[in-house]
Amino acid sequence: MTGKTMKRIFAMLAVLLPLCLHAQEVAVGLSSNQAQVGEPVQLMVTVRGARGADVPQTLSVKGLQISLAGRSTQFEMRNFKMSSTLTYTYLVVPQSEGEFTIPSFDVQIEGKTFRTQAMRFSVSGGTRVPQQMPGFPQNTVPVPSGPPPASADAGEPFFAELILSKKKVYVGEVVPVELRFYFNSRIGGQVGERPSFGGEGFTVQKFSNAVKREQIVNGTNYTVFSFQSAIAAVKAGTLEIPEATLDSRLQFPGKTPQGLGDFFNNFPLPQGMFTDNREVTLKTKPMQIEILPLPKDGRPEDFSGAVGKFAMEASVSPKKASAGEPVNLKVTVSGQGNFEGMGAPLLTGDEGWRSYPPSDKFQSTDAVGFTGEKTFEFPLIARQDQTRTPGVRFSFFDPSAGKYSVLTQDPIEVDAKAGGAAPPVAAGTPALSRGDKPSPMPTPVSTPDVTAAAGGSTSWVSLFFRREFVIANASMAVAWFAMLLILSLRRFASSRAGRELARKKLLRDAFSGLRDAGSDEFYEKARDYIYLRLNAGGDDLAVAARIDSSSLPPEFKASLHRVIERHGETKYAAGGAPPPPVEERQAVISILKELEARYEK
């Protein structure tokens, strides 16, 4: 190595080292979340993107002794960015058995406070068993069974293991499993999203999202991707659990320049720079477990098929129901077990009720559907007036006790009136029994009276397309448009244009009436026309005044006055005026036409 090369390397480090301070984060993890009394486990606080951090020396948890054991630093370089990882390791020594929560605590990094997550830790009693592999829980069954993975001892870059909490399980019992895939922390790359796992004779629940943590195995720091799920065996006998696999694309440190191997071994190098990319498949080792059949002795007749540990509670709503109104009996079964294979609880003392198969809903409180609560809702309609709901009975097999258990719920007070249409309870009406279970169909608790229970629509045609609906809406539309038309006409009539139009019509009518008028009413109509045309009201004097005030030529005004005077004469002359001769009528009509023409201009 020449001095020039060394200078280049130091220059590169001088540029890269400050990049250590990019995104700071704190993660915390336990080497195992289960242990026995006296068995130490490691609690690791991993700090990224910082050169130092202030962490507490001890943590106070009653029943656990937790103290800081040491600190290690590691540099990583990915995509030409260098980051440092500090790992603070605490030793956790359980003092007593029980369920513990290691509380969250503060980690100070350059003046900023980061808070870790709280963790649950389970400690069981009994003698300590020899540790098969550092980090393995003591009360689980490590796979492969036997010695720890040789790969781990030899500091291999990756290996996998399957953790089962039991070696002997019952048919239908749900057993949590954990798949752990270990990668040496110096290896970069991409890890598949989900492992591949499954086989004959057992069912597998969906996998949880991967949990990533750091773990020291035999002195080597590993990044562990952990997937949780649960399996349930479907038949008795020896169950072969095949290998679980996870595909990954890894970057291994490659050949480094001669003489610099020790130096570069401290840095996982970016792709293409002294690295070797490989597609690898991590595999757990196959294993066998023993599946026990559910005992026949003591099996309740109404055994629901549930295997696990459960509690039950019930409620009813509404508390008061009028005739024919249903009440809803809600039964919640909570705990741990095979919720998927669980049948509904049985109603007891339900003779006075008509009930239907319940709806059910499962709410899981963990990622794999092992723990949670299943709610069954029974719709009930009283056949006779009722003051109490039916009772509830639920049976299950408890694998930890190795026997069947029965939970019962006493009837709940309710005030339900009998439906008027409900038929009386027929003697011998069959009630739901577990004997009906083999049928894939749920059988109602009591036979429903279909004629009485008929509900919903009695037509395949939506109301939209039914003739009566269309006719009714068409009628409404016609009425609406008619009303719109009437209102529009009224509005127009009251407008200036409307009024003008009406007046013109009156004038036209008045003029045409004048032509056809008899001799006794000719002048009456002629005067009316002048009234309208001049827009004058009142008597002849008012009309005369209107004529005088108009801008008509004087001789034309005189002609109009003459028509008004003739009206007076024909109206008030003693013995009546002689009928106007045809020439006079023509002359009057000519005057009025001229009046019209003058006003039109």
Add this chain to the structure above:
Amino acid sequence: MKSSLIVVLLLLLGFSARADMLSDASARFQDGEYEQSAKLYEQSLEKSPPSAAVFFELGRALNKTGQEARAALNFRRALILDPRFAPARSALQEANVALGIPPVKQGWQAQVVERIPMDSLTLAGTVFFWGGAFVGLAAFLPTAFRKRRLVAGLLLLLLGISLVSVVWLCDPRVTLANTALVLTNGGTSVRSSPADQSEKTASLPQGSIVNLLSQRGRWFYGQLPGGAKGWFLTEGIVPLIPPA
């Protein structure tokens, strides 16, 4: 008068005959004569308007005879008529489990129809719509509060349109109008084109639901549960809503 009496009497006789048939069907079911019971329910449905309860009972009887797919069809029909009929929903789930049909996550439409009767919602929407239309029209009257009437009318109109739109989007009698169920034993094959020799792209197990898009001869073109489309034979494909 005489003819009216005769009509009433005939109607009463019809109802009585139907009730007898249903009672008989129910009794036969209790006695374990499931096939006879199913036949009587089918006869009752042929002679009377459709009823969710009768379709449910028919489904139960068919299920007892091992005809899960036909049972599922009738449970679905019961749910189309009465989406709030919880026993039919449970029974359909069980039948689907027996058929190996994976459960489908219910959309918001299913949740709406389970809670609100569609016909009532349609009527309410229509009343609001026309109420809004007429109140809005009253704003044309030359009286006080014209603006308020217009605003109230528009709000009612919008409310009515919204309710009717919800019905349009949710009512299974509208949304499932082109949906069918695969009754064929062993399911049916989906092909890339309407020919026996064309490439098989998928298989539809018995009890599957498909959305029919078009028909060419003895082939349906439809959308499969996963969203893919393809051609399949019309034999054994039964519309959920029976043809009129």
